[in-house]
Amino acid sequence: MARLLLFFSLMVCFSFSLVAEEAHESSKEPLSAEQGLLNEALNFAKQHQEFRDLHYQEHEARFVKLVKEGQSPKILFIGCSDSRVVPELILNTRPGDLFVVRTAGNFVPPASVQGPDGVAATIQYAVEVLNIPHIVVCGHSHCGAIQGLFQKLDPEKLGILIKWLQFGEAAKKMTLMTAKPSTPKEELYALAEKISVIYQLEHLMSYPYIKKLVDSGKIELHGWYFKIKTGELWYYHPEEYRFLPLIHSSSS
Numbered sequence: 001m002a003r004l005l006l007f008f009s010l011m012v013c014f015s016f017s018l019v020a021e022e023a024h025e026s027s028k029e030p031l032s033a034e035q036g037l038l039n040e041a042l043n044f045a046k047q048h049q050e051f052r053d054l055h056y057q058e059h060e061a062r063f064v065k066l067v068k069e070g071q072s073p074k075i076l077f078i079g080c081s082d083s084r085v086v087p088e089l090i091l092n093t094r095p096g097d098l099f100v101v102r103t104a105g106n107f108v109p110p111a112s113v114q115g116p117d118g119v120a121a122t123i124q125y126a127v128e129v130l131n132i133p134h135i136v137v138c139g140h141s142h143c144g145a146i147q148g149l150f151q152k153l154d155p156e157k158l159g160i161l162i163k164w165l166q167f168g169e170a171a172k173k174m175t176l177m178t179a180k181p182s183t184p185k186e187e188l189y190a191l192a193e194k195i196s197v198i199y200q201l202e203h204l205m206s207y208p209y210i211k212k213l214v215d216s217g218k219i220e221l222h223g224w225y226f227k228i229k230t231g232e233l234w235y236y237h238p239e240e241y242r243f244l245p246l247i248h249s250s251s252s
């Protein structure tokens, strides 16, 4: 019954939207904020229909198998919430392949943080329950959270975000120690984005159960860096203390 009501209200909204769109076409007046939101929301249903028609059909057998047998992903991907960093697209994976945690700045709170922590709980589930053997922390270029570390943010408006950015503070300090005063901002940000990946790996190692599994060779940690403009993935080489391309490409 609830589904029917939802469908009915969606259809009413859809019809209303068509009428409104036609009226808008003829009047050429800018859309109201409310109408704009409604149009965007209706697009969600259209996009979902496209998923049902295209991708679900393609993966249907896999979804059914994953429900029957459960998931057993091999990678826990900890990435930024940035809409331009799409783990499944970057790694060309199928449903069931990746277990994903996305946070602002791909920050991981260290074990010393007290109180309930959704990120730590999700990581523990991935490692201790699903036995995922690879943990990737993936930073990226043009990261808003990293840039936020270097900007004066309004505590009245962004108090929660400012608190969260504490997990990038050590990376910021190290970046400022490493960079020259003449280093351009873009280079400074890129450096901080990469240094932060290493700090987030350190935060992961502050959890005794993760350290134990890493030390015994049961799980591996990886530090990656995604360049949005070129679509390239780089990985941190701990012996060389630098990031190298994951694959050789003509553009690098």
Ligand SMILES: [Zn+2]
Pocket: 080, 081, 082, 104, 105, 106, 140, 142, 143, 144, 145, 146
């Ligand atoms: Zn980011």
